[in-house]
Amino acid sequence: MSVKVEELVREEHPMEKLLRMDRIPHIWCPTCGLGTTVTALAAALEQLELDLDNVAVVSGIGCTGRVAGYMKLDSFHTTHGRAIPFALGLHIARPDLKVIVFSGDGDLISIGGNHLIHTARRNVDLTVICVNNFIYAMTGGQVAPTTPITARSATSPYGNYEHPFNLPLLAASSGAVYVARWTALHVRRLTTAIKEAITKPGFSFVEVIAPCSTLYARLNKLGSGLDLMKFYHDNSVIRHGADLKEVDIDYQSKIAVGKFIDIEKPTYIDCMNEGGKRAFGDKYKPYGGGNGGN
Amino acid sequence: MKADPKNVLTGSHYLDGNYACAEGAIAAGCKFFGGYPITPSTEIAERVSQRFPLLGGVFIQMEDELASMASILGSSWGGVKSMSCTSGPGFSLMMENFGLGIMLETPCVLVNVQRGGPSTGLPTLPGQADMMQARWGSHGDYEVIALAPDSPQESFELVIHAFNLSEKYRMPVLVMTDECVGHMTEKVVIPPAEEIELLERKYTDKKPGEALPFEPTSDGVSPMIPIGKGHKFHITGLTHDYRGYPVINAETQEKNVRRLIDKVNMHADEIIWLEEKDVEDAEVVIMAYGISSRVIQPAVAKARKEGIKIGQIKMVTVWPFPEKRVRELAGKVKSLIMVEMNYGQVFLEMDRCAAGKCRTYLVGHAGGTVHNAVDVYNTIKEAVK
Numbered sequence: 001m002s003v004k005v006e007e008l009v010r011e012e013h014p015m016e017k018l019l020r021m022d023r024i025p026h027i028w029c030p031t032c033g034l035g036t037t038v039t040a041l042a043a044a045l046e047q048l049e050l051d052l053d054n055v056a057v058v059s060g061i062g063c064t065g066r067v068a069g070y071m072k073l074d075s076f077h078t079t080h081g082r083a084i085p086f087a088l089g090l091h092i093a094r095p096d097l098k099v100i101v102f103s104g105d106g107d108l109i110s111i112g113g114n115h116l117i118h119t120a121r122r123n124v125d126l127t128v129i130c131v132n133n134f135i136y137a138m139t140g141g142q143v144a145p146t147t148p149i150t151a152r153s154a155t156s157p158y159g160n161y162e163h164p165f166n167l168p169l170l171a172a173s174s175g176a177v178y179v180a181r182w183t184a185l186h187v188r189r190l191t192t193a194i195k196e197a198i199t200k201p202g203f204s205f206v207e208v209i210a211p212c213s214t215l216y217a218r219l220n221k222l223g224s225g226l227d228l229m230k231f232y233h234d235n236s237v238i239r240h241g242a243d244l245k246e247v248d249i250d251y252q253s254k255i256a257v258g259k260f261i262d263i264e265k266p267t268y269i270d271c272m273n274e275g276g277k278r279a280f281g282d283k284y285k286p287y288g289g290g291n292g293g294n
Numbered sequence: 295m296k297a298d299p300k301n302v303l304t305g306s307h308y309l310d311g312n313y314a315c316a317e318g319a320i321a322a323g324c325k326f327f328g329g330y331p332i333t334p335s336t337e338i339a340e341r342v343s344q345r346f347p348l349l350g351g352v353f354i355q356m357e358d359e360l361a362s363m364a365s366i367l368g369s370s371w372g373g374v375k376s377m378s379c380t381s382g383p384g385f386s387l388m389m390e391n392f393g394l395g396i397m398l399e400t401p402c403v404l405v406n407v408q409r410g411g412p413s414t415g416l417p418t419l420p421g422q423a424d425m426m427q428a429r430w431g432s433h434g435d436y437e438v439i440a441l442a443p444d445s446p447q448e449s450f451e452l453v454i455h456a457f458n459l460s461e462k463y464r465m466p467v468l469v470m471t472d473e474c475v476g477h478m479t480e481k482v483v484i485p486p487a488e489e490i491e492l493l494e495r496k497y498t499d500k501k502p503g504e505a506l507p508f509e510p511t512s513d514g515v516s517p518m519i520p521i522g523k524g525h526k527f528h529i530t531g532l533t534h535d536y537r538g539y540p541v542i543n544a545e546t547q548e549k550n551v552r553r554l555i556d557k558v559n560m561h562a563d564e565i566i567w568l569e570e571k572d573v574e575d576a577e578v579v580i581m582a583y584g585i586s587s588r589v590i591q592p593a594v595a596k597a598r599k600e601g602i603k604i605g606q607i608k609m610v611t612v613w614p615f616p617e618k619r620v621r622e623l624a625g626k627v628k629s630l631i632m633v634e635m636n637y638g639q640v641f642l643e644m645d646r647c648a649a650g651k652c653r654t655y656l657v658g659h660a661g662g663t664v665h666n667a668v669d670v671y672n673t674i675k676e677a678v679k
Contacts, residue, residue: 053523068530072526074526079393079531085368088328089368089523090368093326117362118356118357166640
């Protein structure tokens with residue numbers, strides 16, 4: 001007996017619970033790494049069996065900044081670079097919620113770089129997922145603080161000559177308690193990392209190396225999105241606990257991936273409560289959230 | 295709803311304007327303050343940081359003013375009354391996320407203790423030259439509400455009023471004080487909590503799936519949508535529809551921006567707060583706000599003693615501008631005078647509304663000190679001719 005196609009079609013998309021289906025199709029290009037990264041977040045949330053009413057996503061501006069608009073969660077699309085301080089306010093008002101910042105390298109590392117390092121320093125209980133495609137994609141492929149030396153972009157047409165940031169080193173040295181890097185190819189490992197990051201109390205940072213075939217790959221003649229995935233396959237080296245000084249990414253170099261940092265440290269709110277007790281003794285009541293209001 | 299007695303320092307105090315702002319915020323139920331030190335506003339943040347730990351509030355000194363403004367928007371969406379304060383260059387930095395607050399229709403209060411500018415200008419001396427920045431400082435078209443206290447007592451009261459307005463109209467509200475008011479120490483009477491009326495945020499009563507973050511309503515103000523209740527709402531700084539979804543076209547832009555403008559304009563008569571004196575039979579009306587409204591008093595008193603029919607209007611709210619009232623008066627009086635510590639910002643609005651129907655005068659200077667009463671008096675003499 002042959003099966004009719006209709007019998008195999010599922011009425012519900014498997015991720016429907018987590019996506020705003022009324023906003024699909026999304027704006028991302030074919031072969032963009034964001035699709036798999038969002039899938040990894042959705043899978044992580046499902047596997048953690050969290051009450052989705054208590055999860056919020058905050059994004060900044062850019063291609064990755066659009067993630068907040070596609071997740072069926074309380075979600076905030078804020079200003080360029082300011083997703084982290086917005087998320088900080090939200091977290092302090094409602095420490096019972098899981099607040100996830102999902103944004104890109106230009107947003108979080110360039111214009112929002114100061115907020116990243118200070119929020120990591122304070123060890124605010126946020127999960128930051130930073131999609132690094134080595135370029136400003138939304139605006140047409142300009143050089144980023146992550147663009148490897150010699151890579152071409154719309155504003156480094158003869159090849160970039162600035163030193164890029166090493167994001168895991170930056171996050172860890174600023175105070176993050178969980179730091180991992182995977183590529184958009186490593187969907188299962190990335191999902192595990194996101195799960196660990198969400199569960200970890202304190203500032204967690206997950207870098208996701210993701211293909212931008214429309215701009216980064218085209219400007220550098222690296223082939224299609226699939227070619228980039230093959231490149232990640234052949235050139236990613238799993239190095240859990242690596243010396244972070246050695247995880248720089250050079251142009252088309254090997255990419256060190258893995259879980260680099262996973263340590264325990266009191267969170268911002270823990271420290272605030274400790275400070276309150278130190279100063280006021282029993283008169284101080286541990287902070288448990290804002291005025292509620294709703 | 296009445297203020298929580300825990301938050302209210304009932305009694306007579308000797309406070310400066312900045313401390314009074316902080317006490318006003320605390321009495322209003324503010325529980326989150328993201329700030330960054332800058333002269334001459336810093337004492338507001340200092341006072342809040344001293345008072346909050348035992349009141350269940352959180353003061354956080356952010357890394358800069360960009361982050362301060364962004365953090366109070368986040369906490370407000372978390373359901374907490376939130377405030378920041380700044381001065382001079384800090385106000386410029388906050389304009390980016392002030393615009394986000396306007397666009398996301400987020401209740402919060404921002405106090406600007408004005409100093410002389412531009413740029414670093416006069417950190418320790420007063421100015422009133424941020425008034426047009428308050429009105430237009432973030433890019434795009436929108437309306438604002440700005441209040442201008444003239445004393446520590448009024449600083450206390452107007453910060454509470456600002457919180458109420460921000461909740462009522464679901465928008466950031468500005469308190470535009472200045473170095474002089476901020477650092478002036480006077481008697482401040484803080485009433486019992488039961489005499490302080492607070493407006494609570496209006497939340498949607500619709501179920502998840504039915505509630506919209508920017509639902510159209512007859513009074514132009516959409517109820518807020520609470521976080522963590524299963525609404526799974528989306529909001530964006532992009533031009534958006536009632537659902538909060540980005541829609542990039544002229545039609546949605548028109549509806550979105552109109553809502554921001556209309557909700558203030560529709561209620562302008564209710565929002566505008568003027569204190570008028572001797573205006574009924576006046577030949578000349580002198581207008582001022584903040585500290586300038588006190589500085590003009592000796593000159594006005596002398597003029598009246600000399601028989602000059604001069605009335606005065608203290609603008610407790612500067613924005614929205616009292617357009618209707620100024621148009622009315624312009625048809626009746628010989629002259630209108632604006633006294634402000636700048637080279638003619640709010641004056642331009644007064645002059646526009648006078649529309650050539652009376653003479654208009656500015657008593658202005660670049661800031662650094664309050665006005666000399668002689669300059670005010672001489673202008674009155676000129677204006678009454």
